[in-house]
Amino acid sequence: MNGTSFQQDIRYWLRQGNTVNHLLFWNIVIFLAFNIVRLIDTITHSGIFAWTYDQFALHSSITVFITKPWGLFTYMFSHVGVLHILFNMLNLFWFGNIFREMLGNQRVLPVYLMGGIAGGLAYLLSYYILFQHSDGLMLGASASVMCILVAAATQVPDYEIGLMFIGSIRLKWLAMALVIIGIITMFDGNFGGVIAHLGGASFGFAYIKLLQNGTDLAQPLIWLFNTRERRAAKPVVKKFKPKKSPLKIVKKADENTQSRLDQLLDKINEKGYQSLSAEEKAWLEKVSKEN
Structure with missing residues (x-):
């Protein structure tokens, strides 16, 4: 496959109007950028990788977070480890498309963002309560992906998917298994990350329950991101030639x-x-x- 064909494939992939594809694309691009910076840092010993990591990560220390609040958004698009991004992107692709099919494309990005924010806030709160004098750094889309997964499982709990070596399994059991695994691994050195996962999962569950009762927490972001709706909602002042009254x-x-x-x-x-x-x-x- 030549470079031109590859670019055309990417453009076609992004023009399908699938927000899941756009999220996958930007996560992968940022992952590649991170590792290019790490390679440069390995060669030059300039310390640029540590600085970049520090700028994109979510800091658990409130005093540091106040100086770098953008980390609450950038962390959910950033990965360094290959297995980390592979696991997250596979889950985002599978469960993001189930979510999109059941709840609409317009809700994918808002729920991804809100799940990431919920997970990030849970991370900040847990460290503030338990480890006030420490500053941990967190990267990864896990909270956002877990939010999408649990939201999809809450909306269509009996939806069946096929897993290698396991066979068909209902979405609710898979979501429950991942949450339980997260709780079990909480004490294996990834306390903050698991708290973020659970924060995202809790938000995904609460979002669907509120949506089923008629309250869509994503609506403000849907309105913000949907330019067509904004044009329709915004009064249009047209110039016109004077006509007879x-x-x-x-x-x-x-x-x-x-x-x-x-x-x-x-x-x-x-x-x-x-x-x-x-x-x-x-x-x-x-x-x-x-x-």
């Missing part, structure tokens, strides 16, 4: 009616009613009924 048209029509009525009355007064033509008599009768 309807009031003036009515007024002119009334003046014409009165003028003709006066002419016919004068004719009757001078020559009598029989002098009117059939059309004039019909018109006069019509005007008298309207008045």
